[in-house]
Structure formats: structure tokens, C-alpha cells
Amino acid sequence: MKQEKTILQEVLDRGFSRRDFLKMCTALAATLGLDYSQTNKVVNAMETKKRVPVIWLQMQDCTGCSESFIRSSQPKTESVLLEMISLEYSEVLSAPSGHYAEKSIKDVMEKYKGEYIVVVEGSIPSNDIYLMIAGKSARKELEHVCENAAAVLAYGSCSSWGGVAAAKPNPTGAVPVTDIIKNKPVIVVPGCPPIAEVMTGVIAHYVTFGVLPELDHLGRPKAFYRHRIHDKCNRRAYFDAGLFVENFDDEGSKQGYCLYKVGCKGPTTYNSCAEMRWNGGVSYPIQSGNPCIGCSEKDFWDNGPFFTRVAKIPGTQTTINPDVVGAAVVGATIAGVAAHGALTALDKKKKESKDK
Ligand code: FSX
Numbered sequence: 053m054k055q056e057k058t059i060l061q062e063v064l065d066r067g068f069s070r071r072d073f074l075k076m077c078t079a080l081a082a083t084l085g086l087d088y089s090q091t092n093k094v095v096n097a098m099e100t101k102k103r104v105p106v107i108w109l110q111m112q113d114c115t116g117c118s119e120s121f122i123r124s125s126q127p128k129t130e131s132v133l134l135e136m137i138s139l140e141y142s143e144v145l146s147a148p149s150g151h152y153a154e155k156s157i158k159d160v161m162e163k164y165k166g167e168y169i170v171v172v173e174g175s176i177p178s179n180d181i182y183l184m185i186a187g188k189s190a191r192k193e194l195e196h197v198c199e200n201a202a203a204v205l206a207y208g209s210c211s212s213w214g215g216v217a218a219a220k221p222n223p224t225g226a227v228p229v230t231d232i233i234k235n236k237p238v239i240v241v242p243g244c245p246p247i248a249e250v251m252t253g254v255i256a257h258y259v260t261f262g263v264l265p266e267l268d269h270l271g272r273p274k275a276f277y278r279h280r281i282h283d284k285c286n287r288r289a290y291f292d293a294g295l296f297v298e299n300f301d302d303e304g305s306k307q308g309y310c311l312y313k314v315g316c317k318g319p320t321t322y323n324s325c326a327e328m329r330w331n332g333g334v335s336y337p338i339q340s341g342n343p344c345i346g347c348s349e350k351d352f353w354d355n356g357p358f359f360t361r362v363a364k365i366p367g368t369q370t371t372i373n374p375d376v377v378g379a380a381v382v383g384a385t386i387a388g389v390a391a392h393g394a395l396t397a398l399d400k401k402k403k404e405s406k407d408k
């Protein structure tokens with residue numbers, strides 16, 4: 053049952069028009085950050101390439117990542133799920149269960165050797181007793197399914213960093229995918245949950261160019277994790293002007309002032325929420341009045357309580373002082389860059405010592 057039809061043929065067979073197809077390609081090109089003149093590249097790829105087979109594994113998670121992906125709107129979820137990828141196995145969405153579901157994993161591994169992508173949602177317990185899938189430990193199942201994969205996508209903060217299950221005292225010994233899979237490219241897409249369009253973008257890039265997108269030092273797709281929330285925040289002008297919400301029911305809150313003093317972690321959080329927004333670009337936490345809790349950053353559950361301010365930028369001696377406007381702005385910006393640099397260096401060191 054090898055996929056023979058192209059993505060375009062799949063789209064047309066499902067009753068969509070060529071106009072719908074071109075709209076989908078234009079939306080994909082925008083998600084990839086390509087300019088309008090390059091839409092043709094996406095169109096050509098979708099006209100000639102076949103769907104990417106995907107095995108979607110669920111480990112220790114809350115299913116929020118699947119929920120987020122199902123609501124992906126750019127392009128429409130049904131297009132992503134049914135046309136660009138061929139979702140061969142998913143514990144939440146697959147119709148078959150039991151032995152039939154197991155058989156579909158086996159079939160994909162044999163027939164699409166070296167071609168399929170494994171998406172992992174949730175962390176993996178070090179202690180096998182905490183999660184068994186079809187009689188195998190989660191770790192064994194992951195290793196097994198990734199054997200013939202082209203690449204692995206750690207989708208969500210749990211599979212990227214350990215997430216909620218790894219929060220202190222981490223009773224299951226939860227670890228991220230990268231602690232287990234060492235012989236395949238692992239793309240890290242953090243967020244609790246992540247923005248669905250980021251995964252769409254990664255897969256569209258793979259289909260269009262035949263290679264994975266450029267990643268940063270932590271394995272995240274650079275195009276989506278290069279900015280801090282603070283850099284693109286719609287409330288940033290209030291931060292710069294020194295106008296802050298002091299309590300959630302005060303006048304500043306009604307005016308939409310900056311949420312830094314009520315715990316916003318935007319100055320130390322790398323994600324695309326402020327640019328892409330959620331639910332088809334409608335809003336994101338800060339826009340709807342909630343401080344960013346840094347859900348795409350490592351160990352964010354333990355960096356709380358959520359309402360505590362980012363008093364000191366990790367890895368530096370710099371303190372954000374919102375009362376000293378101007379100096380604080382410059383300080384925070386420099387500190388953000390410095391923190392990223394310091395963490396990069398730390399991470400490299402860790403990697404080097406691991407590799408030895
Ligand atoms: Fe984790 Fe995803 Fe947070 Fe939940 O599955 S990233 S707890 S939104 O669902 O893994």
C-alpha cells in the first residue's frame with residue numbers, strides 16, 4: 053500500500069478545487085517565511101511529492117499537543133492531516149485499536165523505511181513500570197519505532213524537555229526524547245502546548261525542500277524560536293514607558309499595561325506566540341490579559357510560582373528593575389541576549405562533556 057498519489061492528487065480526490073490547493077500552498081509558504089515569489093516552490097513540491105507518512109506516539113502528556121495540532125488553521129487541519137501527511141498511527145486519532153493498530157506501525161516501518169517521521173508527544177519515564185505500550189516499555193517502543201525513521205519531531209515541552217512529568221520531584225524519572233534517541237535528527241518544538249503551525253511549517257519545509265529546516269543550538273527550528281515573546285509583545289510600549297499592571301483588577305489591567313510585575317516571563321521566553329498568535333492568529337496569552345508563563349522554556353513548571361517576576365536573568369548578574377525606565381529597557385534587552393549567549397555556551401559545554 054505504498055503511497056503513489058501526489059499531494060495535489062490527494063487534494064483533488066478529496067473534493068477540493070485547484071483554487072483551494074493554491075490557497076493552501078500560499079498559506080504554507082507564509083508559514084515557512086517564504087516571500088510571495090517563492091510560492092511556486094511550494095506549489096511544485098505539492099504537485100510532485102507524495103504525502104509524508106507519520107507515526108504519532110503519545111507518552112506522558114495531557115494530550116494538549118494533539119488538541120493544539122487538531123486546531124491548526126493555517127492551512128486548515130483537514131488539509132494538513134489528510135493531504136500533506138499521512139497519519140498512519142495515532143493513539144488519539146486512529147480508528148483501529150489493539151493488534152490492528154500495532155500492525156499499522158509494523159507496516160509503516162517496513163514499507164516506508166527511511167521515509168516516515170515519528171512525532172512524539174509527552175516525556176518518557178526512566179522507570180519502565182510507569183508506561184507500557186502494547187506490552188513494551190515506553191522507552192523500548194520509542195527506540196523501536198524510530199529505528200527506520202527519517203527524523204523525529206519532539207512535539208511539546210514534555211517531549212522536548214521533560215515538561216510537567218519531569219517537574220520536581222519527577223517521580224517517574226521523566227526524560228526528553230533527546231535523552232533516548234541519539235542516532236536520528238530530532239527536531240525540538242517546545243510549548244505547552246506548542247503552536248500547531250510550527251509543526252505544519254516543519255513538515256511543509258521537509259516536503260518542499262527535501263531537508264529539515266535550520267535548527268538552533270537547542271534543536272528548535274530557528275524560524276520559529278529566534279525571538280523572545282518580549283521582543284514582539286503587543287504590550288511592549290507600556291513596558292518601555294514604565295506602565296505596569298500591579299494587580300489583576302487594577303486600572304492598569306483595564307488599560308492593557310505591561311504584565312511584567314504580575315509575573316510575565318516574556319523577557320526570557322523564546323517562542324512565536326507574539327508573532328503568529330493562536331487560534332488562527334486571533335490572540336495569545338498576553339493579549340488576553342495573562343502573563344506569559346514561559347511554557348516553551350525548559351523546567352518552566354519549577355521556575356514558578358507563575359506569578360513571580362523574572363527578577364534576575366538566569367546566567368547573568370543583571371536584575372530587571374521596572375521602576376528605572378529606560379535603563380531597565382536597555383538592561384533587559386542586553387540581559388536577554390547575554391542570557392541566551394550564556395545558556396548557549398553552557399549547553400555546548402554540557403553537550404561536549406556528554407559526547408566525551
Ligand atoms: Fe506536555 Fe503535550 Fe503540555 Fe500537555 O501532550 S507539552 S503537558 S500541553 O499535551 O505533552
Ligand code: SF4
Pocket residue numbers: 281282283285286287288289291309310311312316317318319338344
Ligand atoms: Fe509583554 Fe511581558 Fe514584556 Fe510586558 S514583560 S512587554 S507583557 S512580554
Ligand code: F3S
Pocket residue numbers: 243244281321323325326336337338343344345346347348
Ligand atoms: Fe506559552 Fe508564553 Fe506563548 S505561556 S503560549 S510561550 S505567550
